[in-house]
Each structure stands twice: as C-alpha cells, then as structure tokens.
Amino acid sequence: MNLLNRPATASVLYDAPGPKARARYRLFGVLSVLGIAGLLWFVFAALDDKGQFNPDLWDAFQYNYVQQQILDGLLATLKAFGLAAVFSLTLGALLAAGRLSDHKPVRWACTAFVQFFRAMPLLILIVALYYAFFAKDPMWALVLGLTLYNGSVQAEIIRSGVNAVPRGQGEAAYALGMRKTQVMASILVPQAVRSMLPSMIGQLVVTLKDTSLGLIITYQELLFVGKKIASQPLNAAGFPYIPVVLVIGPIYIALCLLLTALAQWIEARGRSGANRRTSSAA
Amino acid sequence: MGFLFEDDNFALFRDGFLQTIELSALSALLALLLGTLLAAFRVSPVPVLRGFGTAWVTLFRNTPLTLLFFAVTFGLPRLGVHFSHLAFAVLALGGYTASFVCEVIRSGVNTVPLGQAEAARSLGMTFGQTLTLVILPQAARTVLAPLSSVFIALPRNSAIAGAFSVSELYSAQQTFSEKGYSIFSIFFWIACAYLLISATVATLFRFLESRLAVVR
Numbered sequence: 001m002n003l004l005n006r007p008a009t010a011s012v013l014y015d016a017p018g019p020k021a022r023a024r025y026r027l028f029g030v031l032s033v034l035g036i037a038g039l040l041w042f043v044f045a046a047l048d049d050k051g052q053f054n055p056d057l058w059d060a061f062q063y064n065y066v067q068q069q070i071l072d073g074l075l076a077t078l079k080a081f082g083l084a085a086v087f088s089l090t091l092g093a094l095l096a097a098g099r100l101s102d103h104k105p106v107r108w109a110c111t112a113f114v115q116f117f118r119a120m121p122l123l124i125l126i127v128a129l130y131y132a133f134f135a136k137d138p139m140w141a142l143v144l145g146l147t148l149y150n151g152s153v154q155a156e157i158i159r160s161g162v163n164a165v166p167r168g169q170g171e172a173a174y175a176l177g178m179r180k181t182q183v184m185a186s187i188l189v190p191q192a193v194r195s196m197l198p199s200m201i202g203q204l205v206v207t208l209k210d211t212s213l214g215l216i217i218t219y220q221e222l223l224f225v226g227k228k229i230a231s232q233p234l235n236a237a238g239f240p241y242i243p244v245v246l247v248i249g250p251i252y253i254a255l256c257l258l259l260t261a262l263a264q265w266i267e268a269r270g271r272s273g274a275n276r277r278t279s280s281a282a
Numbered sequence: 283m284g285f286l287f288e289d290d291n292f293a294l295f296r297d298g299f300l301q302t303i304e305l306s307a308l309s310a311l312l313a314l315l316l317g318t319l320l321a322a323f324r325v326s327p328v329p330v331l332r333g334f335g336t337a338w339v340t341l342f343r344n345t346p347l348t349l350l351f352f353a354v355t356f357g358l359p360r361l362g363v364h365f366s367h368l369a370f371a372v373l374a375l376g377g378y379t380a381s382f383v384c385e386v387i388r389s390g391v392n393t394v395p396l397g398q399a400e401a402a403r404s405l406g407m408t409f410g411q412t413l414t415l416v417i418l419p420q421a422a423r424t425v426l427a428p429l430s431s432v433f434i435a436l437p438r439n440s441a442i443a444g445a446f447s448v449s450e451l452y453s454a455q456q457t458f459s460e461k462g463y464s465i466f467s468i469f470f471w472i473a474c475a476y477l478l479i480s481a482t483v484a485t486l487f488r489f490l491e492s493r494l495a496v497v498r
Contacts (some may be wrong), residue, residue, distance in 0.1 A: 012391065012399045012417060014327050014409075021327075028328045036334055048359050117479045119434075120473060121441035123452060128469040131459055205344070212346035216445045223349055230356065241356040249345055249353070256344035 047242065056237035060229055061247065073225030074251065080139060080211045080221060084146035085204055091147055092154025097184070099159050110155075117152040123213055125149060130217045138219040142211065150207045157199050163194030201263035205256050212252070222248060285463045286471050298454030299475050304372055305450055306437040308477070313436070316382025324388045335384065337420030342381035347439055350374040357445045368402055371443035375436070382432045390425035391417065423494050430487035437479045 017025060047053060060066050098110030117125070126145035134141035165188050173183040193200075213223040230244040286292055323335035342350075354374040355367070365373075394417050402416040444452025451472055456470045 006422070011325070011327075012394050012396050013325055013413070015403060017327065029330045032328060032330045032334070035498050036330065046361050052360065116473075116477075119438070119477050121438040121476055123441040123445065124455060124469070124472055124476070127455065128465055131465045132469075192365070209344075209346040212348040213442070215348055215352070216442075223346070223352065227352065239356075239360070241353075242360055245349070245353040245357050249349060252346055252349060253341065253344040257340070260344075 010279070052242045053235070054237050056235050057240045058243050059232050059237070060240055061243070066229060069225050069229065070222070070247070073220060073222040076139075076219070077208075077214075077221040080142050080146070080214060080219070081208045083143045084150065084207050087143065087147040088150035088154055088163070088207060089200070091151030092158055095151060095155035096158035096162065099155065100162060100184075102180070114152040117148045118156070120149070122146070122149045122210055123216065125219060126213055129219075138214065138217040141217055142214045142219050142221075145213075146207055146210055149210075150203060153206075154200060155204050156206050157196050157203060158189075158192060161196035162188050163220050164195065165191045198263045198267045201259060205259045205263075208255060208259060209252070222251065285458075285467060288370075291458070294457060295451075295454050295471065295475075298449060298451040300370075301448065301450040302437060302440055302475075303479065304360070305368060305375070305427045305443055305448060307438050308368075308372045308432075309375035309379060309440065310433055310436055312372060313379035313383050316376065316380035318387060320384035321382060321387035324384060325391055339381045339384055342378055343385075347374070347378050347442055350378055350443075351446045354460065361393055367443075367447040371440070371446060375440055375443065378439070379436050383429070386425055386428045386432060387421070389428075390421040393424050394420045423491075423496070426487060426491050426494065430484065430491075432481050434483050435488070437483070438476065441476075 014021075051057070095110050095114055098106050099114065101107050101110070122145060125148060126141055130138055130141035134144075162184075169187055169191065170183055173187045178187070190213050211221055212223040214222045215227060218224065226244045227249040230239055230241045233239050286295060320338060321337050323331045324339070326332060326335075351371070351374045354370045358365075358370065398416055398420065399412055402412040407415070440450065441452040443457070444450050444454075455468055455472050459465055
C-alpha cells in the first residue's frame with residue numbers, strides 16, 4: 001500500500017477497524033439507533049400529548065387565502081433577497097476595489113467602512129434605518145441594511161480572493177504593458193471570482209436567512225406572514241404556532257439547501273475545469 | 283449625544299449591556315459544549331451517529347436565527363415548557379451557534395495530517411493519548427482563527443433576542459426611541475457598545491493565538 005492509496009476507512013482518529021472493532025461499532029450503532037428513535041418518539045409524544053396534531057390546529061392551511069398569504073410572503077422574501085444580493089455584490093466589488101486602491105485615503109475610508117458595518121449587529125442597523133429613513137417602507141430598510149452588512153463581508157471575500165491569485169499573474173500582465181484597471185478587470189478579478197464563488201454564495205445563503213429579520217420591522221415576508229397566521233386562531237383549537245413553524249421552517253431550509261447545492265455544483269465544475277486546463281498545458 | 287447621561291438612561295443602557303454580555307457568555311458556553319459533542323458525533327466511526335450529527339448541523343445551519351427564536355419563544359410554551367425569556371434565548375442562540383462550532387472543530391480535526399496519528403499509534407499510544415497529546419493540540423491551533431469569527435458573530439446575533447422579550451441592548455435602543463431621543467445619537471452609543479464587545483472578543487482570541495503559536 002503506497003502513501004497516496006490508503007483505505008477510505010482509516011481516519012486521523014481511528015485505524016481501519018478489525019473484526020472486534022467492527023463488532024463494537026455495530027453495537028454502538030444499534031444503541032444509538034435506539035437512542036435517536038427514543039428521542040424522536042419523545043418529541044412526537046410531547047407534540048401529540050399537547051394536541052399539536054389535532055387536525056383543527058392545522059385547519060388554517062386549507063384555506064386558499066392563507067396559502068396565498070404564504071406564497072406572497074415567500075415572494076416578498078425572495079424579492080428582498082434578490083435586491084439585497086445584487087446590491088451587496090455590487091457594493092462588495094466597489095469596496096474591494098477601494099481596499100485594493102493605491103490611494104491611501106480611499107483605502108482607509110473603505111477599510112473603516114467595511115470594519116464598521118461588519119461589527120454592527122444587522123438587526124440594530126436595520127431598525128435604525130427603519131426609524132431614521134424608511135418608516136413607511138420597511139422593505140428598503142431591510143434591503144439597505146442587508147446590503148451594507150453583506151456588502152462589507154463580500155468585499156472581504158473578493159479582496160482575499162484577489163490577494164490569493166498568484167503574484168506572477170499580475171506581474172506578467174503589467175510586463176505585457178497592461179494598465180492597472182486592465183490588470184484588475186481582465187486578469188485578477190476573473191480568477192478571484194472563480195475561486196471565491198463558493199464563499200460568495202455561502203454569504204448569499206446568510207443574506208437569505210437574514211431577510212427573516214423583516215419580521216421585526218413589520219416587512220410582510222415569510223416569517224411575518226407565519227406569525228400573523230399563528231396569532232389569529234381560526235377555531236377553538238388554539239394558536240397554531242408549532243404547525244406554522246413546521247410549515248415555514250422547511251421552506252427556508254429548502255431555499256438555503258438549493259443555494260448551497262448551487263455553490264457545490266459551481267465548485268465541482270470549477271475544479272474539473274481547472275484540471276482540464278492543467279492537463280492540456282502539461 | 284448627551285442624552286445617555288440624563289435621567290435614568292445610563293442605568294438602562296448599562297443593564298442592557300450587561301444582559302447582552304450575560305446572554306452571549308451563556309450561549310457561547312452552550313454552543314461550545316453542544317458543538318464539541320456534535321463534532322464528536324460527526325467524526326465518530328459509527329455511521330448512525332455521523333448521520334445524526336450531519337442532519338442536526340444541516341437543520342440548524344439552514345434555519346434563520348429569527349425563526350429559531352420564534353420557534354423557541356412561542357413554540358415551547360405550547361408544549362408546556364416554561365423558562366425565563368433569557369433561558370429561551372440562550373437555547374436558540376446556543377443551539378444555532380453550536381452547529382457552526384461543530385463544523386469548525388470537525389474541519390480542524392480533519393486538517394491534522396494522517397501521518398501524525400499513524401506515527402502516534404505506531405509508537406503504541408492508546409486512543410486517548412493519541413487524541414489528547416497529538417491530535418487535539420494541533421487541531422486547536424487551526425481551529426482558533428475560524429472559531430474567533432464564530433464567537434465574534436455571536437454577540438451580534440444576540441441582538442435578535444431583544445426582539446423576543448430579553449431586555450438587552452436592542453431593547454434599550456427600542457426604549458430610547460420610544461422616549462423620543464434622536465435615532466442617530468442612540469445608534470451611536472449602541473454601536474459603541476457592540477464595537478467594544480467584538481473588539482474585546484477579537485483581542486482575547488488574538489492573545490490565545492499568540493500563546494498557542496508554535497514554529498512548525
């Protein structure tokens with residue numbers, strides 16, 4: 001067995017298991033299946049015990065106007081996310097360019113901006129914007145807050161990506177007589193974006209999750225709609241808080257997983273592309 | 283800017299500040315314990331435990347923190363669980379952060395070169411010795427930097443608890459704006475408080491990093 005071809009079962013913590021260890025792992029496996037099943041049963045029993053599976057409690061979701069509300073909330077969430085994504089990527093690119101600038105004042109101003117908005121709690125920022133400028137239109141408070149915060153984070157991602165491009169790339173471009181803008185736009189940024197795309201999409205997932213802060217400034221997004229449905233019981237079964245969480249939660253998780261899957265797909269695609277290039281050059 | 287030193291405003295601000303720190307510290311503790319446990323699940327040789335850890339992390343990392351707070355503060359009382367608002371907030375924030383801590387620790391353990399563990403095992407070290415003398419000390423160094431960004435984010439996320447009836451800095455901001463003070467001066471003081479907290483956490487981690495640093 002050579003160094004590069006180890007069995008997949010050996011990890012840094014454990015040797016490849018022998019017959020005794022395999023039997024022990026199987027025992028642990030059975031015990032943990034029992035434990036997890038017990039935990040799930042406990043949760044199910046607790047929910048059932050308090051009547052959370054009472055059909056009357058789930059009644060609300062049968063009405064067309066409730067379904068329409070959820071759909072509208074989902075669209076409002078996606079709208080805020082889309083705007084914030086576009087604006088934050090633009091702001092991130094501008095700030096990254098500023099932080100890589102040759103002019104000291106520009107660099108300092110951009111660094112201060114990025115550091116300040118990265119350290120501020122997003123909620124405080126959004127609520128301050130809401131009270132100060134957008135009391136009538138909470139969506140723009142949400143979008144602007146998300147843009148300022150995520151733009152700063154995206155700027156750091158893009159900047160570290162540009163810095164990670166091998167130095168020879170930029171030097172070769174300068175040696176060919178390209179200007180600084182040309183070097184940046186046609187040599188450094190395309191390579192940086194390619195390597196940083198997974199982290200950028202990861203930050204977009206954060207942006208998507210943070211649109212739920214709209215609940216607090218009464219923007220009619222998915223979670224706000226959920227709270228409205230839950231706080232207006234339709235019948236004597238009570239407030240359907242848990243049914244609402246069990247419906248809204250999976251929607252958010254599915255959206256985030258879709259974005260993550262996109263990031264993984266792009267990463268895999270980028271990697272195979274890079275391999276193709278090196279093998280053809282060699 | 284001077285409004286902070288009028289009336290009882292400073293007491294309110296101070297209480298909010300202390301509550302934010304208390305909430306963050308308790309959540310950090312819960313996140314660290316739960317995150318380590320989940321990381322142990324995720325690197326264990328038992329597939330069922332690995333699956334459980336993966337499912338838990340996927341679930342919590344992809345749920346908005348606001349939704350978690352909503353579920354805990356409004357959902358748990360429906361199941362007959364009645365804690366204080368602070369305890370609910372610690373549960374939501376700690377559970378959320380634990381999934382991030384778990385990922386950081388797991389990737390830290392995975393960055394230790396396989397040869398290190400093999401060398402330790404071939405010297406006859408037991409599992410416990412390999413773990414505590416060889417793997418964890420090396421993993422700790424790689425883990426510190428990403429862990430610091432998780433714990434700098436935690437006090438920022440704790441602001442959401444203010445919207446769910448914990449009287450910390452965000453609720454101080456709410457009370458001040460209801461009293462009619464200018465939103466800009468309120469924002470200035472709240473921003474100062476948060477910048478102070480994140481600067482302290484960052485300094486703490488830098489200190490730890492310099493203490494643990496070795497020439498490799």
